[in-house]
Amino acid sequence: MELTQARREILEAAAACFMEQGFHATSIDVVARRMGATKGRVYHHYQSKVDLFFDVHRLGMALLFDAVEPARQAPGDALQVLAAMMRAHALAMFRHHAFESVVVQGVQLHRFGALTPRQRQELDELIASRDRFEQLFKQQAAAARDAGLLQAPDLSVAVKTLLGGLQWSLIWYRPEIDDSQATQERLADAMVNLLVQGLATRRQGSAAGGQGA
């Protein structure tokens, strides 16, 4: 996603506002104030709050793809590649916490009220981009399963659960308390190891007590 420095600064401020104050309380005025800029400087680039929200969302998705795509070339077997993708995803969420929090708030239609046809199309593209992102993990998980490295009777539920386990960190991780790279890597490793290895020290006798496969 190519952005001028001016636009990028506006999006950084907007992401922080949307995250902290929510969609409704945020306005172009609020974003300008946060930047110490005039309203006109923001309006020069963005005519509406909805457009601003879409671009924050779009940059948030681009940052995720930029992090995860290279990890698909990580060394190792198919499961190690999946783990590398999960780790890259976790680190990107820590590093771009405001953008990814807005992404995770979700593109819920009721936020916006009426959309123009162009905005409607942008929304559809964003939803498609989120689906593609999940698909990357699903394809890799399928490859790992085909190689006999991954167990998941329901691959779709497995991928949603692993992404959920990672993405929930947007709710509990506090960059304002500690945003050091060492901490981010320690947390990412802890999450990925849990999801890959499971809670159980042993494989036998620790199923969910349910019906099995």
Next chain:
Amino acid sequence: MELTQARREILEAAAACFMEQGFHATSIDVVARRMGATKGRVYHHYQSKVDLFFDVHRLGMALLFDAVEPARQAPGDALQVLAAMMRAHALAMFRHHAFESVVVQGVQLHRFGALTPRQRQELDELIASRDRFEQLFKQQAAAARDAGLLQAPDLSVAVKTLLGGLQWSLIWYRPEIDDSQATQERLADAMVNLLVQGLATRRQGSAAGGQGA
């Protein structure tokens, strides 16, 4: 949580409105309309939207505790008990999807604007109740670890990751498509098994590629 039938009906309608339309777009009018009731009938029980939101949240938490508390007495070792608690949590989220979606939207201060001292106190109690809920899982995970059944170098991250994996289902599970008990149990088992057993078929050679413990 003791509730009259009249209040329970109002809370069911309110939970659906908050989930579908968000906090801002919901009003006592909207809730009354959904129930096919007069505004006065709702106002008789709830004077403000914030009070209504707090009670939806409170009932949502009560339903979670009601589901998970009995699972703490499940048969089996400490890890099997933890798995039973996770399964009960998942099923409660499926069954009370609107309430738990509102709970998961989170008690974010910016939603409300100014709070009265009583509302402020209720908010603090709700936050404490969420902490207690997470604590139940943490205690059980600690017991499983002490018994040598659970591996987690960082127990806090492990519990947040497992709860995140489960709670993310509020985003992808669609009761309107299939709310049968068989499907809910199948999905709960799939999530719990993944978290307990992990993705990997084998334990060796599948770590996150990171620094280790």
